[in-house]
Each structure stands twice: as C-alpha cells, then as structure tokens.
Amino acid sequence: xxxxxxxxxxxxxxxxxxxLLVVEVGFAAAGPLVGKxxxxxxxxxxxxxxxxxxxxxxxxxxxFKDGLVDPDRAGMFxxxxxxxxxxxxxxxxxxxxxxARALIGQADVFVESFTPGTVARLGLGADTLRAGHxxxxxLSSCNQGQTGPHAFHPGYGSQLSALAGFVxxxxxxxxxxxxxxxxxxxxxxVGYGAIAVLAALERRRRTGIGCTIDLSQYEAGLQFLxxxxxxxxxxxxxxxxxxxxxxxxxxxxxxxxxGADRWVALSIWSDAEWRAFxxxxxxxxxxxxxxxxxxxxxxxxxxEAWTARRDRDGVVDLLRRAGLRVAPVLSISELFSDPQLAHxxxxxxxxxxxxxxxxxxxxxxxxxxxPSVQERPGPTxxxxxxxxxxxxxxxxxxxxxxxxxxxxxx
Amino acid sequence: xxxxxxxxxxADVVKVEAPGGEPDRLRPPFVGDIENSQRSIPxxxxxxxxxGITCDLASADGRALFARLASAARIVVESFAPGRLRExxxxxxxxxxxxxxxxxxxxxxxxxxxxxxxxxVTAASGSLWLAGEEGRAPVxxxxxxxxxxxxxxxxxxxxxxxxxxxxxxxxxxxxAAMTTVHPPAPVWWDIAREEHGRTGPFLLGxxxxxxxxxxxxxxxxxxxxxxxxxxxxxxxxxRMLTEWMAERGEVPPVIAAVDWDRIDxxxxxxxxxxxxxxxxxxxxRSLTKTEFFSGVVKRKMLGYPVGDASDSLADxxxxxxxxxxxxxxxxxxPPLPSLPFPGGFAVFDGExxxxxxxAPKVGQHNAEIYAEAGVDATELARLRAxxxx
Numbered sequence: 040x041x042x043x044x045x046x047x048x049x050x051x052x053x054x055x056x057x058x059l060l061v062v063e064v065g066f067a068a069a070g071p072l073v074g075k076x077x078x079x080x081x082x083x084x085x086x087x088x089x090x091x092x093x094x095x096x097x098x099x100x101x102x103f104k105d106g107l108v109d110p111d112r113a114g115m116f117x118x119x120x121x122x123x124x125x126x127x128x129x130x131x132x133x134x135x136x137x138x139a140r141a142l143i144g145q146a147d148v149f150v151e152s153f154t155p156g157t158v159a160r161l162g163l164g165a166d167t168l169r170a171g172h173x174x175x176x177x178l179s180s181c182n183q184g185q186t187g188p189h190a191f192h193p194g195y196g197s198q199l200s201a202l203a204g205f206v207x208x209x210x211x212x213x214x215x216x217x218x219x220x221x222x223x224x225x226x227x228x229v230g231y232g233a234i235a236v237l238a239a240l241e242r243r244r245r246t247g248i249g250c251t252i253d254l255s256q257y258e259a260g261l262q263f264l265x266x267x268x269x270x271x272x273x274x275x276x277x278x279x280x281x282x283x284x285x286x287x288x289x290x291x292x293x294x295x296x297x298g299a300d301r302w303v304a305l306s307i308w309s310d311a312e313w314r315a316f317x318x319x320x321x322x323x324x325x326x327x328x329x330x331x332x333x334x335x336x337x338x339x340x341x342x343e344a345w346t347a348r349r350d351r352d353g354v355v356d357l358l359r360r361a362g363l364r365v366a367p368v369l370s371i372s373e374l375f376s377d378p379q380l381a382h383x384x385x386x387x388x389x390x391x392x393x394x395x396x397x398x399x400x401x402x403x404x405x406x407x408x409x410p411s412v413q414e415r416p417g418p419t420x421x422x423x424x425x426x427x428x429x430x431x432x433x434x435x436x437x438x439x440x441x442x443x444x445x446x447x448x449x
Numbered sequence: 450x451x452x453x454x455x456x457x458x459x460a461d462v463v464k465v466e467a468p469g470g471e472p473d474r475l476r477p478p479f480v481g482d483i484e485n486s487q488r489s490i491p492x493x494x495x496x497x498x499x500x501g502i503t504c505d506l507a508s509a510d511g512r513a514l515f516a517r518l519a520s521a522a523r524i525v526v527e528s529f530a531p532g533r534l535r536e537x538x539x540x541x542x543x544x545x546x547x548x549x550x551x552x553x554x555x556x557x558x559x560x561x562x563x564x565x566x567x568x569x570v571t572a573a574s575g576s577l578w579l580a581g582e583e584g585r586a587p588v589x590x591x592x593x594x595x596x597x598x599x600x601x602x603x604x605x606x607x608x609x610x611x612x613x614x615x616x617x618x619x620x621x622x623x624x625a626a627m628t629t630v631h632p633p634a635p636v637w638w639d640i641a642r643e644e645h646g647r648t649g650p651f652l653l654g655x656x657x658x659x660x661x662x663x664x665x666x667x668x669x670x671x672x673x674x675x676x677x678x679x680x681x682x683x684x685x686x687x688r689m690l691t692e693w694m695a696e697r698g699e700v701p702p703v704i705a706a707v708d709w710d711r712i713d714x715x716x717x718x719x720x721x722x723x724x725x726x727x728x729x730x731x732x733x734r735s736l737t738k739t740e741f742f743s744g745v746v747k748r749k750m751l752g753y754p755v756g757d758a759s760d761s762l763a764d765x766x767x768x769x770x771x772x773x774x775x776x777x778x779x780x781x782x783p784p785l786p787s788l789p790f791p792g793g794f795a796v797f798d799g800e801x802x803x804x805x806x807x808a809p810k811v812g813q814h815n816a817e818i819y820a821e822a823g824v825d826a827t828e829l830a831r832l833r834a835x836x837x838x
Contacts, residue, residue, distance in 0.1 A: 055609045055610060055612050055613035056609065056612055068632070076605065080609050095680070099655060099679070099680065099715070100633070100655060101637075101641075101655065101656075101657050101715075102633075102636060102637050102640045102641035102643070103640075104640055106641075106657065108657075114633070114636045114637075114639070114640035114641070115632075115633055115636055118632065118633075118635075118636045118639070118640075119632070183766055184766070184770055184796070185796075186769070186770060187765075187766045187767075187769040187770045188746075188765055188766055188769055189746060189765070189766035190766075191749070192745075192746055192749065193682045193749060193750075193751055194751065194753065195751065197652060197664060197674070198664070198674040198675075198676075198751065198752060198753045199753065201664075201665070201672075201673075201674035201753050201754070201755045201756065202674070202753035202754065202755075202756045202760075203756060203761070204756050204757050204758060204760070204761055205590060206665065206672075206674065206755050207672075207755055207756065207757045208590045208591040208592050209580055209588060209589075209590050209591070210581070210582075210588060211581075211582070211585065211588060214582065214649075215649070215650050215665055215667065215672065216650070216665055216672055216755060217580060217581055217582060217588065217647075217649045217650055217665070218580075218648070218649070218650060218651070218652060218664055218665065219579075219580060219590070219630075219631075220576075220579035220580060220631050220634060220645070220648075221579075221631055221632060221633060221634070223630060223631075226629060226630050226632075227597075227601070230598075230601040230602060230605055231601065231794045231795060232795075233605050234454060234458075234601070234604050234605050234608060234794075235794070235795045235797070237605065237608035237609060237611070237612070238458045238608060238797075239797065240612065241608065241611060241612075250797055250798055251797075251798055251799075252795050252796070252797055253795060253796040254794070254795040254796075255770070255795075257766070257767075258767070258770070258772055258791065258792075258794060258795075259794050259795070261761060261767075261772075261791045262597070262791050262794050263594060263597040263598075264592065264758070264761070264791075265494035265790060265791055266490045266491045266494045266592055267592050267757075267758045268758050268761060268762065268789065268790070268791060269480070269490045269493065269494060269788055269789075269790070270478055270490055270758065271757075271758035271759055271762065272758075272762065272788055272789050273480040273481060273490065273786065273788060274478065274480070274481065274482060276478075277757045277758055277759055278591060278592060278757075278758065279591065279757075280588075280591055281591040282586075282588055283568065283586065283588055283589050284591075285568070286476075286477045286478065287476065287477065288566065288568075291568060292568075292586070293568075293572070293577065293586040293587050293588070293589075294586070295586065300646070302572075302577075302586060302587060303572075304568045304569050304571070304572035304577065305568075305569070306566050306568050306569065308566065359563060362564065363564075364564050364565055364566050364568075364569050365569060366565060366568075366569035366570070366572040366573040367572065367573065368572045368577050368578055368587055369572065369573055369574070369575050369578060370575065370578050370644060370646075371575050371578060371579070371631075371634045371635055371637070371638050371644055371645060372638045372644050373575075374574070374575045374628060374635060375635075375638065375639070377573070378558070378559045378560075379554050379555070379558045379559055379560040379573075379622075379624065380624070380625065380628065382555075382557070382558030382559060383555055383558060383622060383625055385625055385628060386635075386639075394640065397639055397640060398635075398639050400628075400629060400632070400635065401625075402602070402605075402606070403598075403602050403621065403622060403625035403626040403628065403629050404549075404602045404603065404605065404606035404619050404620060404621040404622075404625075404626075405555070405618075405619070405620040406606065406609065406610055406613070406617055406618070406619055406620075407617040407618035407619075407620070408613065408615045408616075408617035409609075409610070409613045409615070409617065
C-alpha cells in the first residue's frame with residue numbers, strides 16, 4: 040500500500056476513495072472507464088501508456104478536435120479518462136517493466152484490459168505482482184474471460200453485444216435487428232468491474248488480503264439478460280425484438296410529433312391511467328389492457344395521428360400534468376440542455392490543454408456527503424511523468440533523464 | 450437489482466415487501482405460464498440470493514418494526530417516490546445507514562417525483578434516439594434494461610459510500626443511468642457539434658469521412674455481426690475472409706482486388722464500402738450462425754453471430770468457465786422447476802459467486818428475521834394478527 044506521505048495533498052473535501060492508488064494499463068472503454076469512476080470519487084488513478092502502442096481512443100476513434108488526428112486532441116480519450124494522470128512507460132523495455140512494477144508495488148489496485156496473457160508475458164501478471172504484494176487487487180477485464188476455448192478470440196464491444204443477445208432483442212419485428220449504437224456491453228462490464236474492485240477492497244479491509252479478478256465482458260453482459268435466459272429455459276420460447284410493445288402496458292410506444300424527427304414516448308399501466316389518457320386526448324380504445332394490447336396497431340395509429348399534429352413538449356406537459364408516464368425522446372444535443380440532467384450536474388465543464396472547453400460525464404449516482412469531483416479531463420500523453428516518476432517513485436532528475444534517453448518513457 | 454448484486458457478493462440482503470407481496474411479483478412472463486407470486490421471470494431474476502419478509506409501512510406498528518430492522522443495516526435500498534421516506538417518518542431510523550434511492554429522475558430537480566417506466570427514462574436519456582432505423586420510430590430493447598443499469602449503479606454507489614466514514618444518501622437516477630450507455634455520441638456533439646442519430650444495422654464510429662459500415666448481416670438461419678474494419682486485427686480479418694471465400698468457392702473480384710494490408714476504414718468512401726459489402730453479403734448469407742461462429746473462431750477473425758438465449762446456454766466458452774448456476778426445484782403449487790441462472794459476474798481468486806438461494810416466497814423469512822431483530826414469538830403473533838406482517 041502507498042505511503043500516504045508520498046501522495047499529493049488531499050483535496051479540501053476528501054472523496055470517498057481518497058488515499059487509494061490505482062494503476063491501469065489498457066485501451067478503449069471497458070477497462071479504463073472503471074478507473075474513471077474511481078478517480079471521480081477521489082482515487083489517484085495513473086494510466087501507464089506508451090506512444091509506441093497508444094490507446095486506440097487516442098489514435099483511431101474520432102472525433103478529434105478540429106478533425107486533426109493527434110493523441111492529445113482525441114475527444115474519446117479526454118472524455119473517458121477524466122480525473123486520471125498519465126505517465127508514459129514503455130513496457131517493451133525491461134526498465135519500463137521495472138518502473139511499472141515499482142509503481143504497482145505502491146498501489147492498491149491494478150486494472151488491465153489487454154488480451155489474456157499479455158500482462159503475464161510482460162512480467163506484470165497477477166501472480167507475479169501479488170507474490171510480493173498480497174494486498175494488491177488486480178482486475179483483468181477482457182472480452183470473454185481469461186480462460187476457456189474463446190479466451191483469445193478477438194472482439195469488440197459492439198459485436199459482443201450481438202453475441203450476448205442484446206441485438207436480438209432490438210428492432211421492429213418486420214425488419215432486421217438494429218444496433219445499440221455503440222459497444223453497449225462494454226459499459227455493463229465497466230459497472231461490474233468497478234463493483235468487483237470495490238467489493239474486493241471491502242474484503243481486503245476485513246481480511247488484509249487482495250484479490251485477482253477475472254471479468255469477462257460477455258458474462259457481465261449476460262447478467263442483464265437473465266429474464267431472457269430464464270424464459271427460454273423455463274418455457275422454451277426465445278424472446279425476440281418486438282418494436283416498442285410491452286407485455287403489460289398498453290398503449291406503450293414511441294410516437295411521431297410535429298416537426299422533423301420529434302418523438303414522444305408514453306405508456307399506460309392501469310385502467311385509471313387509460314381513462315385519464317382517453318379523456319385528455321379523445322382517443323378511443325378498449326377499456327381493458329388486454330383489449331388494447333390485442334388492438335395495438337390500430338391504437339398506435341390513432342395515437343400517432345393525435346401526436347403528429349402536436350408539439351412534442353406540449354404533449355409531454357399535457358400528459359404529465361395528469362400524472363401519466365410520458366417523456367420526450369431527447370436527441371444527444373438535447374441531453375446537454377435538459378434541465379433535469381443539468382440540475383444533477385451530468386456534464387461537468389472542464390478545460391483541456393489541447394481541446395479547450397469540453398464536458399465530461401458525471402457518475403449517474405450522487406453521493407450526498409462525498410460527491411464526485413470532476414475538474415480535469417483525460418490527461419495529455421505523459422502529462423504527469425514528473426509527478427509519477429519524481430514524486431511517487433522518487434527518481435531524481437538525473438535518473439529520469441537517463442531513462443528518457445534510454446527510451447523508457449516513449 | 451441493486452440488492453441482487455450485493456447479495457451475489459455475499460451480503461445478507463433482506464427484501465421487505467408489503468403483506469401480500471410486491472406488485473412486481475406478477476410481472477409476466479411466468480415460469481410455465483402459470484401466474485402466481487413465485488413464478489414471475491423478471492422478478493425471480495432480480496431476487497434470487499435474498500431473504501424476504503413482509504412489513505406494512507402504512508401502519509405505525511409496521512414503521513416501528515421497519516425502523517428496528519433498518520437500524521441494524523449498513524445499506525438500505527429503496528425506490529419510493531422522493532420524499533416518501535420522510536413522510537413515513539423513517540429518515541431518523543436510517544441516519545446511520547447508507548441509503549440508496551433509485552427513482553426515474555432522481556431525488557430533486559424539476560423532474561423529481563415525475564413517474565416514468567423503462568420506456569420514458571430511456572427516451573429521456575438519448576438511448577432511444579440512437580436505436581432504430583432512420584425515418585422510423587426509435588425502439589427499445591424488448592427486455593427492459595433501465596432497472597438493470599439503475600441497480601448496477603446503485604450497487605456501485607453503495608460500495609463507494611461504504612468506504613467513506615460518513616453514512617450518506619446515494620441518489621440514483623434511471624434517466625442519468627441510461628445516459629451513460631451510449632458514448633461516443635455525446636462526445637461527437639461536445640467536441641465536433643455532430644448530432645448522431647439512428648443508423649439501424651450500420652455502425653459509424655471510426656470513419657472520418659462519414660461512411661457507415663454494415664454491422665448486422667442476414668445469414669442462413671438468422672443474423673451475424675461482422676464489419677469491414679481497419680487496424681491489425683481488422684486487416685487480418687479481411688485477409689482471412691478472402692481465404693475463407695476461396696475455400697468455399699469463388700472470391701468476388703472486388704474482394705480479390707482488396708489489399709487488406711493497406712485498407713484504411715477511416716477514409717473509405719461510402720461507394721467503396723457499399724461495393725465491398727454487396728460482394729460480402731451473399732457469402733455470409735450462405736453460412737449458418739454456427740458455421741460462421743466456428744469459422745471466425747478458427748481464423749481468429751472479428752465477428753460473432755447474433756446470439757439468443759438458446760445460443761448462450763449452448764455456448765462452449767461459458768460452459769468451459771462453469772458460468773451457469775442451476776438452482777434445484779423449489780416447493781410450491783406447482784413446484785418451481787430447476788432453472789439455470791447466469792453465475793456470478795466475475796471470478797474472484799478463482800471462485801465465482803454462487804446463485805445459492807431461491808427468491809423468497811412472500812414473507813418466507815418473517816419468523817427467523819424478526820427473531821434475529823429481537824421480536825419475540827408473542828409479539829410476532831400480535832403483528833401477524835394485526836396484518837402488519
């Protein structure tokens with residue numbers, strides 16, 4: 040564990056995770072976003088990275104500020120890694136591995152998201168690291184887990200979301216399935232990854248013993264599909280995409296409003312709600328939910344004929360005043376001006392040295408006494424080398440210059 | 450779901466329901482299509498590994514009883530409308546607990562207290578905006594997702610709060626939870642002022658010239674996920690695709706002409722993409738999901754079949770990792786059959802947390818849990834007679 044004295048001064052209001060040192064190596068979202076959440080609550084999170092094998096979020100995935108492809112102008116990296124520090128460390132160089140080991144030797148948590156076997160080949164496998172540091176918590180997050188016949192099969196989150204069954208459940212019955220826009224399952228694995236680390240920290244507090252955590256992003260995702268699995272196992276039915284239909288609520292749908300690409304979502308869950316809806320809109324339909332479900336297509340058409348002539352937000356106001364469940368389908372740009380998300384501070388404003396003014400994403404839960412603090416976007420490459428190698432590892436300027444010359448900081 | 454995750458991790462989680470059981474026990478579908486309070490599939494999924502009691506919070510006796518139980522708890526999870534705990538006079542009893550509150554929009558702000566189901570919070574999060582086909586209505590995942598996201602973040606919040614010396618409120622908003630599930634769309638708006646929208650089976654992502662790449666393709670017996678990709682693995686995938694096509698017959702000329710070592714998917718124009726994809730589609734249509742999966746695994750190519758529940762249960766990787774945990778049959782009228790559940794979400798020092806306990810029947814653990822809280826048999830009998838438990 041880290042000597043508290045070697046750490047930077049704590050912020051005025053210590054976060055729930057203040058005093059925790061996390062070292063991470065990895066790329067893209069599924070591993071690194073775990074570190075982001077830990078950093079947001081006060082952990083010191085150091086990303087070890089190398090210009091020779093940069094994160095794809097620094098090199099490949101747009102958008103880049105003003106379209107200029109540059110590791111320090113990469114929006115994705117800046118967005119996903121807020122609150123962290125960056126130190127460059129070439130893990131192909133033996134001295135780089137030694138530095139990483141020394142740093143992890145002081146850490147509470149090591150997060151890695153490479154292909155299984157990679158960190159072990161580098162000399163940074165969990166067994167090696169924990170041999171001299173049994174209280175260390177190591178989280179390995181990868182596509183399919185560290186073991187098994189598909190452990191080494193390459194894969195991205197968007198395709199893994201298809202394999203796990205999410206895509207199968209999304210789309211109109213009369214057309215093909217559709218995508219969940221991005222690597223949906225990665226974010227499920229992020230949540231479970233953070234939970235696993237925090238649970239291991241709690242166990243360590245009681246027992247003094249660390250933990251090696253093998254997180255398969257696939258298995259994490261399947262947790263969210265438990266009802267589909269049970270439905271097939273118990274009843275032999277494979278749940279399919281169903282547009283916006285629901286097994287209980289009727290109506291339950293998304294309806295076009297006046298204007299270009301404006302939609303409203305609404306659902307009716309009881310007969311009393313239905314009567315209120317009917318009285319407000321003049322739309323007729325069966326008195327019972329079963330009857331309305333049976334006449335779904337006609338009812339949906341009648342509702343859309345009513346909404347299509349009306350302003351989206353006007354429909355929302357009208358139905359909400361009657362206590363009904365309704366919401367606008369917000370576009371992505373609208374998320375930045377939505378009063379409720381703004382009230383919760385969903386998009387903290389930060390200034391990035393290369394990108395300039397930008398926003399990062401707050402955790403979707405707020406803590407009343409030790410709230411998240413988000414003051415810095417993802418760091419530029421090697422922004423914290425002096426802090427990490429000088430202050431934390433205590434290397435002199437001369438030692439650092441020599442290492443630099445040897446290519447250890449590339 | 451928040452309690453389920455904490456229970457999976459070994460916490461003693463006690464579900465408190467109103468006498469008669471909570472309404473979600475009757476959410477369809479049901480095991481064997483038999484509707485009763487022990488057989489709702491979504492409810493079972495969220496409530497295994499817990500114990501369960503009943504307690505009528507509408508009565509003063511019930512509230513006093515709950516306060517007694519809650520004062521011993523480290524974490525209390527609730528999903529009442531904001532302010533309801535105060536109205537019930539329970540806030541004092543929860544002073545020393547971490548209180549995780551899960552609501553559609555959060556505890557305060559202009560939408561606090563506004564009702565919303567999965568559909569509305571997903572709409573208000575931008576997730577719906579991004580799912581579906583251009584020109585058609587946005588669509589929602591047929592199995593509600595927001596309860597899972599909210600529960601997961603609630604558990605994360607509870608565990609963060611557990612490391613703080615002060616007890617505090619963890620305020621989860623389902624809308625905010627669903628807002629976290631679709632980067633990079635917010636980054637595109639924030640950095641580049643580009644509004645991403647629905648693209649059906651196509652993926653944007655890496656192109657810097659605005660080309661879209663097909664990611665979902667029809668195969669012989671369903672759909673597969675595959676894309677023309679760059680990067681070392683993407684290029685390897687392309688080379689293997691050409692070889693695979695050659696093994697099965699003919700390589701279309703436009704594919705044979707591709708130099709996979711030089712292809713750059715970030716700058717391919719839409720017309721080039723369309724031409725390549727038109728040549729790939731018939732090949733993928735000739736394969737079954739199983740043929741495609743074994744083919745990509747053998748060649749270490751990027752790609753997966755679009756799986757469903759039956760594929761998951763048969764998946765050799767999950768079996769090799771001993772993922773599934775089967776609960777034995779449970780008594781009841783009729784008995785609940787043996788069912789396979791996804792096992793613990795991660796492996797800790799070689800051990801996977803177990804699915805070890807059936808979801809509780811209504812009030813199943815009243816006697817033992819109230820005894821643990823110091824309620825003696827006479828008092829419990831009185832509370833039962835009064836309908837409090």
